[in-house]
Amino acid sequence: MIPAIEIDNLYFKYNGQKDYILKGINLSVKQGEILAIVGLSGNGKSTLCYTLNGIIPNTFKGDFHGSVKILGNNVKDTDRAELATIVGVVFQDPDTQLFSPTVEDEIAFGPENLCVSREEIGQRIEEVLKLIDMERYRYENPNNLSGGEKQLIALGAVLSLEPDILVFDEAMAQIDEKGKGKIKNVIKKLKEDGKTIVMIEHDFNNLDIVDRIVLLKDGKIQEFKGEL
Amino acid sequence: MIQDKSLDPRTKLIIVISISSLSVFIQDLRYLIIILAIAILVSKILGSEIFTVLKKLRRMLGVFIAMIIVQSLFIKGGNPLIMIGKFTLLTDIGIFRASEFLLRISIILVSATILMTSTSREILQGLVEWKIPYEIAFMVSVAIRFLPLLGEELQDTLTAIQLRGIDMDKLSIKEKIKLYSHIFTPVVAGAIVKSQRLSIAMECRGFRAYNKRTSYIKLKMNTKDYLISTASIITSIFIAYIYLT
Numbered sequence: 001m002i003p004a005i006e007i008d009n010l011y012f013k014y015n016g017q018k019d020y021i022l023k024g025i026n027l028s029v030k031q032g033e034i035l036a037i038v039g040l041s042g043n044g045k046s047t048l049c050y051t052l053n054g055i056i057p058n059t060f061k062g063d064f065h066g067s068v069k070i071l072g073n074n075v076k077d078t079d080r081a082e083l084a085t086i087v088g089v090v091f092q093d094p095d096t097q098l099f100s101p102t103v104e105d106e107i108a109f110g111p112e113n114l115c116v117s118r119e120e121i122g123q124r125i126e127e128v129l130k131l132i133d134m135e136r137y138r139y140e141n142p143n144n145l146s147g148g149e150k151q152l153i154a155l156g157a158v159l160s161l162e163p164d165i166l167v168f169d170e171a172m173a174q175i176d177e178k179g180k181g182k183i184k185n186v187i188k189k190l191k192e193d194g195k196t197i198v199m200i201e202h203d204f205n206n207l208d209i210v211d212r213i214v215l216l217k218d219g220k221i222q223e224f225k226g227e228l
Numbered sequence: 229m230i231q232d233k234s235l236d237p238r239t240k241l242i243i244v245i246s247i248s249s250l251s252v253f254i255q256d257l258r259y260l261i262i263i264l265a266i267a268i269l270v271s272k273i274l275g276s277e278i279f280t281v282l283k284k285l286r287r288m289l290g291v292f293i294a295m296i297i298v299q300s301l302f303i304k305g306g307n308p309l310i311m312i313g314k315f316t317l318l319t320d321i322g323i324f325r326a327s328e329f330l331l332r333i334s335i336i337l338v339s340a341t342i343l344m345t346s347t348s349r350e351i352l353q354g355l356v357e358w359k360i361p362y363e364i365a366f367m368v369s370v371a372i373r374f375l376p377l378l379g380e381e382l383q384d385t386l387t388a389i390q391l392r393g394i395d396m397d398k399l400s401i402k403e404k405i406k407l408y409s410h411i412f413t414p415v416v417a418g419a420i421v422k423s424q425r426l427s428i429a430m431e432c433r434g435f436r437a438y439n440k441r442t443s444y445i446k447l448k449m450n451t452k453d454y455l456i457s458t459a460s461i462i463t464s465i466f467i468a469y470i471y472l473t
Binding site for chain 2: 091105157
């Protein structure tokens, strides 16, 4: 079985920066695995996350060497529409991921962009809302929800694209314990469905659901020994 | 009362465009008062929360008053009402024009509240079905969504400054201007970071992946929509005709 993610000798530095932020990353993630990447702020966790869905090097330009393969597709050569259906990313701040007036519109946004039929979008909305247990909020304005609920909607909006791989870029950093519990439950369900999950984290309390932990330090992936 | 949800957003857009166009075209106080009354009536019939919206805009009142004063001061025709020496400060035409401006702004604001009875997604879809590019319509709706957040951020920064012991009321105008120049830098920088994050989130969800897109929302103009749209246009043309003759 091909790995879900295969990163080979990846180097990257942003335009205008002196030093490389990623200095020879080698990483392989099995399909259906939950991997946590931990590390201190500024060590390139989010940069690594952007390389997984092609934001780097396709949107953020810089010096990019090495290869990032997602289910065998090199992100550099894969078009955005295809990547969006392979890798979904949930970011830290729910407020900058939600821009629609209702939860339903928010979840429909991604499939609409990918020209999914109206009937199929309706079906996906129902399935996603059921999975994240937010059916009762279908016609609510996301602005009126709590932080945890907003993050669930952001996750739902990503799930409606039916990606095989999900990346959580410190997605639980701004939410309370109750919200974290809800998101972890959804992550467990997603693993049961065979999804591959990468959690970029700095809070060890969120790592109880992961299969493997690696440390990103000084631009390289290292073995995690319990300390950052 | 007409249930707002039963009207197509395009019908509401036609009503708003008709009323707003009249307010811009007509330069007669009596007509403008009638149009304002019509705008209030239509807004109420369509169930818009007109007074709640206007209450929220009361902070803008100072700006409107300042604009009215400036406008009345710079129009020099007509009979002078207030003079300082040989210098005419205020004329009757100045007051007339300022009142016209106030009425015009009120009509546009009141009629715009009609659009608030639909969600921004519905309005956006209405515009898209009128062949306005989705990206442009979407940009406008996102700007409307994020503008209040910018205001909140500005307020948060001000509060943070006040918590550090700076009493805004005791500052001179010069000091206030200096302070605001310090506030705007982090607020603008924050807005840029937020917009960048937003665009990344949108790209990750396939925004502009293809030249076209589908829509989950389906709009349908029914007989009532056609009747109201036609009535709006005919009434506007009729008022304009009476005004011109």
